[in-house]
Amino acid sequence: MFHFFCFLDILPGMSKLLLAGTVAYDSLKTPRGERPHILGGSALHAAVAASLLARPNLLSVVGGDFERRHLDFLQKYGDTKGIKIIQDGQTFAWNGFYEQDMREAHTVQTDLNVLLQFDPELPPEYLDSDFVFLGNIDPVLQAKILAQLPGRKFAAIDTMNYWIAGQKENLGRVIASADLLFINDAELRQLTGEDNLLRAARSLLGNLKYVVLKKGEHGALLISAAQVSAVPAMPLAEIVDPTGAGDSFAGGFMGYVVHSATSSGVDVDWDTLRAALVYGTMVASFNVQGFGCERLAETSKTDLDERLKVFREITRIN
Amino acid sequence: MFHFFCFLDILPGMSKLLLAGTVAYDSLKTPRGERPHILGGSALHAAVAASLLARPNLLSVVGGDFERRHLDFLQKYGDTKGIKIIQDGQTFAWNGFYEQDMREAHTVQTDLNVLLQFDPELPPEYLDSDFVFLGNIDPVLQAKILAQLPGRKFAAIDTMNYWIAGQKENLGRVIASADLLFINDAELRQLTGEDNLLRAARSLLGNLKYVVLKKGEHGALLISAAQVSAVPAMPLAEIVDPTGAGDSFAGGFMGYVVHSATSSGVDVDWDTLRAALVYGTMVASFNVQGFGCERLAETSKTDLDERLKVFREITRIN
Numbered sequence: 006m007f008h009f010f011c012f013l014d015i016l017p018g019m020s021k022l023l024l025a026g027t028v029a030y031d032s033l034k035t036p037r038g039e040r041p042h043i044l045g046g047s048a049l050h051a052a053v054a055a056s057l058l059a060r061p062n063l064l065s066v067v068g069g070d071f072e073r074r075h076l077d078f079l080q081k082y083g084d085t086k087g088i089k090i091i092q093d094g095q096t097f098a099w100n101g102f103y104e105q106d107m108r109e110a111h112t113v114q115t116d117l118n119v120l121l122q123f124d125p126e127l128p129p130e131y132l133d134s135d136f137v138f139l140g141n142i143d144p145v146l147q148a149k150i151l152a153q154l155p156g157r158k159f160a161a162i163d164t165m166n167y168w169i170a171g172q173k174e175n176l177g178r179v180i181a182s183a184d185l186l187f188i189n190d191a192e193l194r195q196l197t198g199e200d201n202l203l204r205a206a207r208s209l210l211g212n213l214k215y216v217v218l219k220k221g222e223h224g225a226l227l228i229s230a231a232q233v234s235a236v237p238a239m240p241l242a243e244i245v246d247p248t249g250a251g252d253s254f255a256g257g258f259m260g261y262v263v264h265s266a267t268s269s270g271v272d273v274d275w276d277t278l279r280a281a282l283v284y285g286t287m288v289a290s291f292n293v294q295g296f297g298c299e300r301l302a303e304t305s306k307t308d309l310d311e312r313l314k315v316f317r318e319i320t321r322i323n
Numbered sequence: 324m325f326h327f328f329c330f331l332d333i334l335p336g337m338s339k340l341l342l343a344g345t346v347a348y349d350s351l352k353t354p355r356g357e358r359p360h361i362l363g364g365s366a367l368h369a370a371v372a373a374s375l376l377a378r379p380n381l382l383s384v385v386g387g388d389f390e391r392r393h394l395d396f397l398q399k400y401g402d403t404k405g406i407k408i409i410q411d412g413q414t415f416a417w418n419g420f421y422e423q424d425m426r427e428a429h430t431v432q433t434d435l436n437v438l439l440q441f442d443p444e445l446p447p448e449y450l451d452s453d454f455v456f457l458g459n460i461d462p463v464l465q466a467k468i469l470a471q472l473p474g475r476k477f478a479a480i481d482t483m484n485y486w487i488a489g490q491k492e493n494l495g496r497v498i499a500s501a502d503l504l505f506i507n508d509a510e511l512r513q514l515t516g517e518d519n520l521l522r523a524a525r526s527l528l529g530n531l532k533y534v535v536l537k538k539g540e541h542g543a544l545l546i547s548a549a550q551v552s553a554v555p556a557m558p559l560a561e562i563v564d565p566t567g568a569g570d571s572f573a574g575g576f577m578g579y580v581v582h583s584a585t586s587s588g589v590d591v592d593w594d595t596l597r598a599a600l601v602y603g604t605m606v607a608s609f610n611v612q613g614f615g616c617e618r619l620a621e622t623s624k625t626d627l628d629e630r631l632k633v634f635r636e637i638t639r640i641n
Contacts, residue, residue, distance in 0.1 A: 105518050106512075106518040107518070194424075200423050200424040200425070201559075201560060201561070201562070202540075202558070203558050203559070203560045204560050207560075220541065222520075223538065223541035223542070224541070224542070224553075224555060226555075226558065233558045233637050234637055234638075234639075235542075235555035235556075235558055235637050235638055236555065236638070236640075237542060237544075237553035237554065237555050238553075240520070240521050240544065240546075240551045240553055241519075241521065242519060242521045242522050242525075243519070244519070276641060279639075279641065280640075280641050283640055283641075316640075317640055319551050319552055319553050320552075320553055320554070320638065320640060321552075321597075322554075322598075322601050322634075322635055322638060323594060323597065323598050323601075
């Protein structure tokens, strides 16, 4: 079921994917170098990742300082009608660095800027979105977006420790109204107070059908009430910048889900989600091989398919 | 190549496997309960694990306090001619506990006792061992054992942070004289000073041909100069006691290697080692489901084969 994504193109009239999240200017420093003021944010990374299999509609906000060339760049990867420009505001900016092991992002400064005025309102063209990915933003805003999509087919959300600590109740409500939650192991333990990852994930299930556990260099798990799928990360001898790995993983995952739902016509099933887990893993492995989305933006379906062949061999069980 | 291990029995005249390491009395406390004074040690866990596919020869030392019933127990899983009993000494004892997440063992007390007098001398019957696993003991002792086995076919060693910190040179020499090293990610980074696990492992290769990276709940990697194999851990909703997980993993791995070398007649190749990685993962997953080796000791080849079927499904890539 998997090999087809290398030659199938985006179909006319395929299901609509909405990606909501942040568009940011990141200033990064990793052991491999520095990049001041590059394009970042969860919506940006998810869009570049998803664009290989779908053309996402993007919902975000930027300031008057947002450069034309960056808007043009975004347009290459998705529809930008939903990118609100607040002329008298500044674009969300994050300044951070990674130490030698690159396992944790250290924040030097976060300027929320226009994010503070972000009141997500969907353009009419987006109201019939079948698939939705809500990147890591305020759960209250995530809820506002879902409320505008009563006819959606499948909603996935991401979050972070900041919201778990400060907005547990609101976050709990959004999680309960979504179909799939992307979360890392530390956040899952923080959210549930349960140390066993399987039990922790399953304690969240109900209306929520799936948890995708992101473990970075250790891979990912897809968990439902009755099933589990485990995928290692792609072993890489060189990582340049982990920023956006989780967002590109989620974007690639959702791109795959939309694409196969469109081409197969069937609803989202376990095999599709499991294949999406592998596809997201491949996409994220390219994302971390360059600063920001530099490397992923240059990645083709052929590159992905070739790496998938290698990955199959690495993970093959006789 | 894999499914055969469920019905093949141990063959007469199969290659000989030597397991050297500790036999201990452990006093454990985990979130699931307590066990004072139970049988433990690297040689014990490795022997029980290997015994499903091979009959190992055991090399270790115990004190006059070592109970007859425990010697009988050991005899069920391997040949005990190499278990030296120092009558006027006490058996090595470890007292430790695990916190809620069970990711780290905390030591309350370690009494080396007879280990301090351990001068490993192989019984004549062991001198033609083809395969050797040297559990975590003083690298000087590991070297003494290897020196008695010039005709060996394949030697694998394990170690721990204590020896990396205190005996780096001696440890380096033993590693360079072995074929395969079992090590966890923290130890590998400590030993090499390299954060990237692939590069760290490969920096040790030379005469050493393979590194097996043990990542506990995150699975394992098999690394050679040219290849990599990655296997997730078996997702478990309940872990009772992680003690000996790494030793049972290594013992199961070596049991599989000996068994398939015997039945295939060929030398150890990549496919055999990769299958051994999966087999070791299955064995370790049973080991952690009971205190000490309680659960693994009751595990049959059929149990392993059934879990392997589940594991294949969990890790299947379409």
